[in-house]
Amino acid sequence: GQAVDQGFKFTLTPISACQIFAEDEGKTFEGLDSHIIESPHPYCDDIYVSQSYSFSNSSVKQIQLKFNNETNMETFDNLMLTYTAPNNKEIARRFSGQNVTDYYINSNEFSLTFNSDYSVNYYGYSFEAIPLSIGQRLYDCVVFENDSGSEFAELKSQNIQSSHPYCDEMNVAQSYNFTANDVVQIRIDFSPTTLVEVYDSLVLAYEDSQGDSHHIKYDDGCLDTFLILDASLFEIAFSSDVSTTLYGYEFTATPLTERQTVQVCGQVETTTSSEKEAQILLQ
Numbered sequence: 001g002q003a004v005d006q007g008f009k010f011t012l013t014p015i016s017a018c019q020i021f022a023e024d025e026g027k028t029f030e031g032l033d034s035h036i037i038e039s040p041h042p043y044c045d046d047i048y049v050s051q052s053y054s055f056s057n058s059s060v061k062q063i064q065l066k067f068n069n070e071t072n073m074e075t076f077d078n079l080m081l082t083y084t085a086p087n088n089k090e091i092a093r094r095f096s097g098q099n100v101t102d103y104y105i106n107s108n109e110f111s112l113t114f115n116s117d118y119s120v121n122y123y124g125y126s127f128e129a130i131p132l133s134i135g136q137r138l139y140d141c142v143v144f145e146n147d148s149g150s151e152f153a154e155l156k157s158q159n160i161q162s163s164h165p166y167c168d169e170m171n172v173a174q175s176y177n178f179t180a181n182d183v184v185q186i187r188i189d190f191s192p193t194t195l196v197e198v199y200d201s202l203v204l205a206y207e208d209s210q211g212d213s214h215h216i217k218y219d220d221g222c223l224d225t226f227l228i229l230d231a232s233l234f235e236i237a238f239s240s241d242v243s244t245t246l247y248g249y250e251f252t253a254t255p256l257t258e259r260q261t262v263q264v265c266g267q268v269e270t271t272t273s274s275e276k277e278a279q280i281l282l283q
Helices: 017-023 134-145 220-224 273-282
Strands: 026-029 035-038 048-055 060-067 078-084 090-095 103-105 109-115 126-133 149-152 158-161 171-178 185-190 201-207 213-217 227-229 233-239 250-256 267-271
Touching (some): 017 048, 078 103, 134 171, 201 227
Parallel strands (some): 026 048, 149 171
Antiparallel strands (some): 035 126, 048 109, 060 103, 060 126, 078 109, 158 250, 201 213, 201 233
16 A cells, blocks of 8 residues: 655744743843833733843943833732942842832842732833943032032022932032022922932921921922921932932922911921020030
Protein backbone atom coordinates (compact mmCIF):
# COMPACT_ATOMS: atom_id res chain seq x y z
CA GLY A 1 0.00 0.00 0.00
CA GLN A 2 0.86 3.67 -0.18
CA ALA A 3 2.38 5.31 2.83
CA VAL A 4 0.41 8.33 4.01
CA ASP A 5 2.17 11.21 5.66
CA GLN A 6 -0.02 11.99 8.66
CA GLY A 7 1.92 15.19 9.36
CA PHE A 8 1.95 17.01 12.71
CA LYS A 9 -0.24 19.71 14.19
CA PHE A 10 1.40 22.40 16.33
CA THR A 11 -0.64 24.65 18.57
CA LEU A 12 1.36 27.80 19.29
CA THR A 13 0.40 29.63 22.46
CA PRO A 14 0.96 33.36 21.90
CA ILE A 15 2.97 35.19 24.54
CA SER A 16 0.58 37.67 26.15
CA ALA A 17 1.46 41.27 26.91
CA CYS A 18 1.45 40.35 30.59
CA GLN A 19 4.01 37.58 30.05
CA ILE A 20 6.28 39.97 28.16
CA PHE A 21 5.81 42.53 30.95
CA ALA A 22 6.67 39.98 33.66
CA GLU A 23 9.86 38.93 31.84
CA ASP A 24 11.05 42.51 31.23
CA GLU A 25 13.96 43.28 33.61
CA GLY A 26 14.21 46.98 32.77
CA LYS A 27 16.65 49.03 30.73
CA THR A 28 19.60 51.42 30.75
CA PHE A 29 18.94 54.59 28.75
CA GLU A 30 21.66 56.56 27.01
CA GLY A 31 21.34 60.26 26.32
CA LEU A 32 18.92 62.76 27.85
CA ASP A 33 15.67 61.74 26.18
CA SER A 34 12.63 60.90 28.31
CA HIS A 35 11.07 57.43 28.16
CA ILE A 36 7.62 55.97 28.83
CA ILE A 37 7.52 53.13 31.37
CA GLU A 38 4.23 51.32 31.77
CA SER A 39 2.34 48.16 32.61
CA PRO A 40 -0.05 46.41 30.20
CA HIS A 41 -3.50 48.03 30.05
CA PRO A 42 -5.22 46.45 31.84
CA TYR A 43 -2.73 44.35 33.79
CA CYS A 44 -3.33 40.68 34.67
CA ASP A 45 -4.05 38.61 37.79
CA ASP A 46 -1.30 37.31 40.07
CA ILE A 47 1.57 39.08 38.37
CA TYR A 48 4.91 40.01 39.93
CA VAL A 49 7.43 42.20 38.11
CA SER A 50 10.89 43.38 39.16
CA GLN A 51 12.73 45.84 36.91
CA SER A 52 15.69 48.23 37.06
CA TYR A 53 16.04 51.46 35.09
CA SER A 54 18.96 53.84 34.81
CA PHE A 55 20.23 56.80 32.79
CA SER A 56 23.90 56.34 31.97
CA ASN A 57 24.66 60.00 31.11
CA SER A 58 26.88 61.35 33.90
CA SER A 59 25.02 64.69 34.04
CA VAL A 60 21.79 63.03 35.21
CA LYS A 61 21.39 63.47 38.97
CA GLN A 62 17.62 63.21 39.28
CA ILE A 63 14.66 61.66 37.45
CA GLN A 64 11.18 63.14 37.30
CA LEU A 65 8.37 60.59 37.02
CA LYS A 66 5.36 62.19 35.36
CA PHE A 67 2.35 59.91 35.67
CA ASN A 68 -0.32 59.59 32.98
CA ASN A 69 -3.66 60.69 34.45
CA GLU A 70 -5.20 57.35 33.40
CA THR A 71 -2.98 55.56 35.93
CA ASN A 72 -5.22 53.47 38.18
CA MET A 73 -4.39 50.42 40.28
CA GLU A 74 -6.57 48.31 42.54
CA THR A 75 -6.15 49.17 46.24
CA PHE A 76 -4.34 45.91 47.06
CA ASP A 77 -2.07 46.04 44.01
CA ASN A 78 1.23 47.83 44.53
CA LEU A 79 3.74 49.74 42.46
CA MET A 80 6.91 50.17 44.54
CA LEU A 81 9.84 52.36 43.53
CA THR A 82 13.16 52.15 45.37
CA TYR A 83 16.50 53.89 44.96
CA THR A 84 19.64 54.83 46.88
CA ALA A 85 19.88 58.53 47.77
CA PRO A 86 23.21 60.44 47.71
CA ASN A 87 23.62 59.82 51.47
CA ASN A 88 23.35 56.04 50.81
CA LYS A 89 19.90 55.96 52.40
CA GLU A 90 17.48 53.50 50.80
CA ILE A 91 14.28 55.28 49.77
CA ALA A 92 11.06 53.44 48.92
CA ARG A 93 7.77 54.89 47.66
CA ARG A 94 4.54 52.91 47.24
CA PHE A 95 1.83 53.87 44.74
CA SER A 96 -1.68 52.44 44.47
CA GLY A 97 -5.17 53.60 43.61
CA GLN A 98 -5.94 56.43 41.22
CA ASN A 99 -4.66 59.66 42.77
CA VAL A 100 -1.00 59.24 41.88
CA THR A 101 1.16 62.37 41.99
CA ASP A 102 4.35 63.06 40.08
CA TYR A 103 7.51 62.00 41.87
CA TYR A 104 11.19 62.95 41.82
CA ILE A 105 13.91 60.35 42.27
CA ASN A 106 17.10 61.76 43.71
CA SER A 107 19.36 59.46 41.69
CA ASN A 108 20.09 58.45 38.09
CA GLU A 109 18.64 54.96 38.62
CA PHE A 110 15.77 53.21 40.35
CA SER A 111 14.17 49.80 40.80
CA LEU A 112 10.52 49.02 40.22
CA THR A 113 8.36 46.19 41.51
CA PHE A 114 4.70 45.63 40.73
CA ASN A 115 2.38 42.93 41.99
CA SER A 116 -1.31 42.23 41.53
CA ASP A 117 -3.73 39.88 43.25
CA TYR A 118 -6.43 37.70 41.66
CA SER A 119 -9.40 40.07 41.87
CA VAL A 120 -9.95 43.44 40.18
CA ASN A 121 -7.57 44.67 37.49
CA TYR A 122 -7.53 48.29 36.37
CA TYR A 123 -5.67 50.31 33.75
CA GLY A 124 -2.34 49.97 35.53
CA TYR A 125 0.38 52.59 35.48
CA SER A 126 2.13 54.69 32.88
CA PHE A 127 4.69 57.39 33.53
CA GLU A 128 7.28 59.39 31.66
CA ALA A 129 10.78 59.12 33.14
CA ILE A 130 12.45 62.47 32.53
CA PRO A 131 16.21 62.77 33.23
CA LEU A 132 17.19 66.04 34.93
CA SER A 133 20.72 67.31 34.49
CA ILE A 134 22.57 68.79 37.44
CA GLY A 135 23.27 72.15 35.79
CA GLN A 136 19.75 73.54 35.39
CA ARG A 137 18.52 72.05 38.65
CA LEU A 138 21.36 73.55 40.69
CA TYR A 139 20.93 76.93 38.99
CA ASP A 140 17.24 77.00 39.91
CA CYS A 141 18.02 76.00 43.51
CA VAL A 142 20.71 78.69 43.87
CA VAL A 143 18.30 81.36 42.62
CA PHE A 144 15.66 80.11 45.08
CA GLU A 145 18.06 79.94 48.03
CA ASN A 146 19.39 83.46 47.41
CA ASP A 147 15.91 84.99 47.14
CA SER A 148 15.23 86.91 50.37
CA GLY A 149 11.62 87.77 49.50
CA SER A 150 9.76 90.83 48.16
CA GLU A 151 7.65 93.85 48.97
CA PHE A 152 4.36 94.29 47.11
CA ALA A 153 2.84 97.75 46.74
CA GLU A 154 -0.15 96.67 44.63
CA LEU A 155 -3.34 95.13 45.94
CA LYS A 156 -3.17 91.98 43.86
CA SER A 157 -2.42 88.29 44.40
CA GLN A 158 1.20 87.13 44.20
CA ASN A 159 2.50 83.69 43.23
CA ILE A 160 5.21 82.44 45.60
CA GLN A 161 7.05 79.18 45.04
CA SER A 162 10.18 77.14 45.60
CA SER A 163 12.37 75.77 42.84
CA HIS A 164 10.91 72.64 41.20
CA PRO A 165 12.20 70.29 42.37
CA TYR A 166 14.10 71.71 45.32
CA CYS A 167 17.59 70.45 46.23
CA ASP A 168 19.27 68.65 49.12
CA GLU A 169 20.31 70.46 52.30
CA MET A 170 18.57 73.75 51.58
CA ASN A 171 17.97 76.47 54.15
CA VAL A 172 15.85 79.30 52.80
CA ALA A 173 14.61 82.37 54.70
CA GLN A 174 12.33 84.84 52.95
CA SER A 175 10.11 87.78 53.92
CA TYR A 176 7.04 89.01 52.01
CA ASN A 177 5.35 92.31 52.79
CA PHE A 178 2.21 93.93 51.36
CA THR A 179 2.98 97.59 51.97
CA ALA A 180 -0.38 99.23 51.11
CA ASN A 181 -1.83 100.87 54.24
CA ASP A 182 -5.25 99.22 53.97
CA VAL A 183 -3.95 95.61 53.95
CA VAL A 184 -5.06 93.95 57.20
CA GLN A 185 -4.66 90.23 56.41
CA ILE A 186 -3.24 87.82 53.82
CA ARG A 187 -4.97 84.78 52.36
CA ILE A 188 -2.75 81.81 51.38
CA ASP A 189 -3.99 79.21 48.85
CA PHE A 190 -1.64 76.28 48.18
CA SER A 191 -1.44 74.82 44.69
CA PRO A 192 -2.45 71.12 44.48
CA THR A 193 0.97 70.45 42.93
CA THR A 194 2.65 71.27 46.27
CA LEU A 195 4.62 68.26 47.49
CA VAL A 196 7.12 68.44 50.37
CA GLU A 197 8.92 65.36 51.72
CA VAL A 198 7.83 64.45 55.25
CA TYR A 199 11.28 65.12 56.75
CA ASP A 200 11.62 68.52 55.06
CA SER A 201 10.13 71.62 56.66
CA LEU A 202 8.07 74.54 55.35
CA VAL A 203 7.07 77.10 57.99
CA LEU A 204 5.10 80.32 57.53
CA ALA A 205 5.53 82.83 60.38
CA TYR A 206 3.88 86.15 61.18
CA GLU A 207 3.20 88.56 64.03
CA ASP A 208 -0.42 89.64 64.49
CA SER A 209 -1.82 93.03 65.49
CA GLN A 210 -1.65 92.02 69.18
CA GLY A 211 2.08 91.30 68.94
CA ASP A 212 1.64 87.52 69.20
CA SER A 213 3.92 85.40 66.97
CA HIS A 214 2.55 82.41 65.03
CA HIS A 215 4.51 79.64 63.30
CA ILE A 216 2.54 77.40 60.93
CA LYS A 217 4.31 74.21 59.82
CA TYR A 218 2.91 72.95 56.54
CA ASP A 219 1.53 69.42 56.14
CA ASP A 220 -0.59 67.74 53.45
CA GLY A 221 -3.79 68.82 55.19
CA CYS A 222 -3.05 72.39 54.10
CA LEU A 223 -3.98 71.40 50.53
CA ASP A 224 -7.60 70.94 51.61
CA THR A 225 -8.08 74.45 52.99
CA PHE A 226 -6.68 78.00 52.92
CA LEU A 227 -4.92 80.18 55.47
CA ILE A 228 -5.85 83.62 56.73
CA LEU A 229 -2.81 85.32 58.27
CA ASP A 230 -3.66 88.21 60.60
CA ALA A 231 -0.86 90.42 59.27
CA SER A 232 0.38 92.25 56.17
CA LEU A 233 3.85 90.67 56.40
CA PHE A 234 4.90 87.04 56.72
CA GLU A 235 8.11 85.05 56.59
CA ILE A 236 9.00 81.67 55.09
CA ALA A 237 11.54 79.22 56.48
CA PHE A 238 12.21 76.17 54.30
CA SER A 239 14.74 73.40 54.88
CA SER A 240 15.46 70.02 53.27
CA ASP A 241 17.56 67.00 54.18
CA VAL A 242 19.73 64.80 51.95
CA SER A 243 17.26 62.12 50.89
CA THR A 244 14.14 62.65 48.77
CA THR A 245 13.48 65.99 47.09
CA LEU A 246 10.04 66.54 45.60
CA TYR A 247 8.20 69.21 43.61
CA GLY A 248 8.27 71.70 46.47
CA TYR A 249 5.68 74.33 47.28
CA GLU A 250 3.64 76.86 45.37
CA PHE A 251 0.91 79.15 46.69
CA THR A 252 -0.98 82.35 46.01
CA ALA A 253 -0.77 85.17 48.59
CA THR A 254 -3.73 87.56 48.35
CA PRO A 255 -3.87 90.85 50.33
CA LEU A 256 -7.17 91.44 52.16
CA THR A 257 -8.55 94.88 53.08
CA GLU A 258 -11.45 93.53 55.13
CA ARG A 259 -10.82 91.38 58.16
CA GLN A 260 -11.86 87.70 58.02
CA THR A 261 -11.77 84.86 60.55
CA VAL A 262 -8.20 83.66 61.04
CA GLN A 263 -7.67 80.21 59.51
CA VAL A 264 -4.67 77.89 59.98
CA CYS A 265 -3.57 74.35 59.13
CA GLY A 266 -0.74 71.98 59.94
CA GLN A 267 1.14 72.36 63.22
CA VAL A 268 0.77 75.78 64.83
CA GLU A 269 2.94 77.30 67.56
CA THR A 270 1.99 80.64 69.11
CA THR A 271 4.10 82.84 71.36
CA THR A 272 2.18 85.67 73.02
CA SER A 273 3.59 89.17 73.38
CA SER A 274 3.81 88.74 77.17
CA GLU A 275 5.75 85.47 76.72
CA LYS A 276 8.16 87.25 74.39
CA GLU A 277 8.68 90.01 76.94
CA ALA A 278 9.42 87.42 79.64
CA GLN A 279 11.96 85.72 77.35
CA ILE A 280 13.73 89.04 76.78
CA LEU A 281 13.93 89.69 80.52
CA LEU A 282 15.46 86.25 81.09
CA GLN A 283 18.22 86.84 78.54
